Amino acid sequence: MKVKVFTAQTMQEAMGQVKSELGRDAVILHTRRFKKGGLLGFGAKEMVEVMAAIDSVPVAASVEKKTLYPSHSFDSKYQSDYSNKTSELQTEIASMRTMLEQVLYKIPKGDNNNDLLIDLLIKNDVELKIAEDLLKNIPNQVRVSLNQPEVIRELLFERIVNCFQRVEGIDIPIVGSKAVAFIGPTGVGKTTTIAKLAAHFSINKGYKVAMITADTYRISAVEQLKTYSDIIGVPIEIVYSPDELKTALQRHQDKQLVLIDTAGRSPRNHYQLAELQAFLETAPHIETHLVLSATTKYKDALDIVRKFSVCSPHRFLFTKVDEASNIGTIINLIYQFPTSISYITNGQNVPDDIELANPQKLANLILRD
Ligand SMILES: Nc1nc2c(ncn2[C@@H]2O[C@H](COP(=O)(O)OP(=O)(O)O)[C@@H](O)[C@H]2O)c(=O)[nH]1
Ligand SMILES: [Mg+2]
Numbered sequence: 001m002k003v004k005v006f007t008a009q010t011m012q013e014a015m016g017q018v019k020s021e022l023g024r025d026a027v028i029l030h031t032r033r034f035k036k037g038g039l040l041g042f043g044a045k046e047m048v049e050v051m052a053a054i055d056s057v058p059v060a061a062s063v064e065k066k067t068l069y070p071s072h073s074f075d076s077k078y079q080s081d082y083s084n085k086t087s088e089l090q091t092e093i094a095s096m097r098t099m100l101e102q103v104l105y106k107i108p109k110g111d112n113n114n115d116l117l118i119d120l121l122i123k124n125d126v127e128l129k130i131a132e133d134l135l136k137n138i139p140n141q142v143r144v145s146l147n148q149p150e151v152i153r154e155l156l157f158e159r160i161v162n163c164f165q166r167v168e169g170i171d172i173p174i175v176g177s178k179a180v181a182f183i184g185p186t187g188v189g190k191t192t193t194i195a196k197l198a199a200h201f202s203i204n205k206g207y208k209v210a211m212i213t214a215d216t217y218r219i220s221a222v223e224q225l226k227t228y229s230d231i232i233g234v235p236i237e238i239v240y241s242p243d244e245l246k247t248a249l250q251r252h253q254d255k256q257l258v259l260i261d262t263a264g265r266s267p268r269n270h271y272q273l274a275e276l277q278a279f280l281e282t283a284p285h286i287e288t289h290l291v292l293s294a295t296t297k298y299k300d301a302l303d304i305v306r307k308f309s310v311c312s313p314h315r316f317l318f319t320k321v322d323e324a325s326n327i328g329t330i331i332n333l334i335y336q337f338p339t340s341i342s343y344i345t346n347g348q349n350v351p352d353d354i355e356l357a358n359p360q361k362l363a364n365l366i367l368r369d
Contacts, residue, residue, distance in 0.1 A: 003029070003053040014050040022054040029053055114138070116149070117156055124366055125298065125328025130335050134159050153367070160366050163331060164359035166340040168315060170197065170287070172207055172256050179249055179258040181280055183311055184291035185304055186264025189319035189345060191221065193291060194259045195228035197343075199351030201257050202234050210252040212237045214245060214279055215263040225261055228350065242282040249283050260286065267307035277311050289317045289342050294324035298332045305337055315342040322346040322353070327365045 004022065008014035011031070018026050030051040038044030114135050121131035138155045172178055182190040194211060202209040211234055215221040222238055229236035237248040245260070252258050262279065265272040280286055290313035292301055305316075316339050318330055334341070344362075347353030 001053055001055055003051065006050045006052065008048055008050075009045070011048050011050075014048045018050055018052045022052055026052045026054045114152070117153065120367060120369065121328075124326040124368060125332075126366065127298065127328075127332050127335075130332060133335075134163075157363050157367060160331065160363035161359045163334055164341065164357065164362045166338065167342070167357045167359065168340040169342050169356045170201070170257065172201070172205075177253055177255055177258060179260060179283060179286045181260040181262060181286050181288050182291050182317070183262050183276060183280075183288055183308060183313065184264065185267060188264070188291045188293040188296075190264065190291045191215070191224050191228075191261055192348065192350060193317065193319060193343070193345055193354065194225070194261050195232065196345065196351045196354040198228065198234050198259055199232045200354065202232060203351070207256040208254065209234045209257045209259065210237065210255040211235070211259050211261065212239055212245065212248050212252070213261040214239050215261050216240055217263040221261075221263070232351075242279050245279055246282045265308075267304045273307060273310055280311055287315070288313045289315045291317045291319060292329075292333070293320045294318045294327050294330055295320050296329055298329045301329045301333055302336065305333060313339070315340050317342045317345075318357075319345040321365070326368065327362065330362065331366055 002022065004018075006014045006017040006021075008017060014031075018028070028050060030049075032049050034047055034049060035044035036047045117135060118128075118131045121134065122128060126134075134156060135152075138152055138159075170178065170180055182194055184190055191213075198209050198211055201207045211225060211229055213222055213225045213236065215225075216238060226236055235252075237251070239245045239248050249258060262276060263272075265276050267273070280288060288311055290305065290308050290311075292304060296304070316333065316337075318327075318341065321327060321344050330341075341357040343354050344357050345354045
């Protein structure tokens with residue numbers, strides 16, 4: 001074993017000496033500070049002493065360096081090995097950082113406001129992953145301290161509003177006709193919504209409107225729409241096949257808006273869905289709104305959206321927001337399938353209980369205490 005004492009003005013300098021003489025494996029046995037020079041204790045310089053040892057004299061640091069990166073180390077082979085290693089290391093560091101961030105995020109942080117907001121989102125049935133995603137990086141984003149709950153809540157609100165930014169109601173063309181079909185499971189409110197829209201566009205807006213129903217599955221369904229047709233004063237057609245739908249659409253070419261009701265379909269019945277798809281394919285210009293109830297559990301709603309995707313819906317329309325204890329399902333779906341929302345219905349009253357989706361109102365409902 002070789003033991004040596006090094007003195008220098010700073011600890012850093014002394015360590016540098018240890019490293020260059022004894023190498024990286026040297027063991028520090030002892031350090032001390034002492035005063036040197038001066039007169040009667042005045043003007044003395046502070047010095048550092050380091051006692052270090054090494055088992056056997058190592059190859060000097062400079063030689064060690066040479067072994068690791070020999071003089072020919074920057075020929076092309078070594079250079080590419082070296083850069084491969086560097087990029088591997090960078091990838092590894094990046095994935096370690098992500099892991100660390102995730103772990104840190106999950107550590108309970110007492111009364112951390114993010115946790116309180118996550119709890120609030122989860123209480124409103126927002127999926128955990130989505131809640132975490134919405135809150136991710138918010139504090140860093142504005143460099144606010146975590147004790148500013150109202151700032152963080154405001155930022156979260158804006159993020160949620162952004163999720164609902166895509167709002168597209170029924171846009172009536174200046175020239176020509178628009179046909180809109182409403183599809184979805186049974187009982188979600190398709191027929192009631194059509195009646196609300198027929199009244200809104202014909203009575204409030206003064207457009208020429210017609211209704212067509214392809215829901216001939218139940219007599220009562222046809223009668224329901226016929227009653228609305230009488231009250232609102234818009235014509236109604238009943239069609240039993242895709243061909244009849246085509247003819248009916250041609251007959252109503254003079255109308256600015258044709259609203260098409262369809263039979264409620266079970267997302268589990270492939271035959272029913274294929275039949276519906278065939279109806280919609282008769283006229284390629286039909287705009288399709290998938291009607292979903294806000295009271296549906298997210299997992300079921302996910303299944304419905306997946307199954308109805310064969311009909312390529314252009315918009316989501318959410319009903320029964322008045323009955324839902326929260327609207328987690330709506331944000332979860334929009335997050336998963338970024339699709340425009342057309343209308344929100346919030347009651348049984350025809351024609352009043354319907355409105356164009358409002359991102360601010362929806363965001364407020366998501367953050368409801
Ligand atoms: N609370 C509430 N009930 C609604 C809403 N929309 C429709 N309904 C009711 O839901 C039930 C089924 O509606 P309907 O239009 O026949 O559904 P469809 O089978 O999809 O055509 C009816 O009792 C409607 O009054 C809504 O926004 N809120
Ligand atoms: Mg119906």
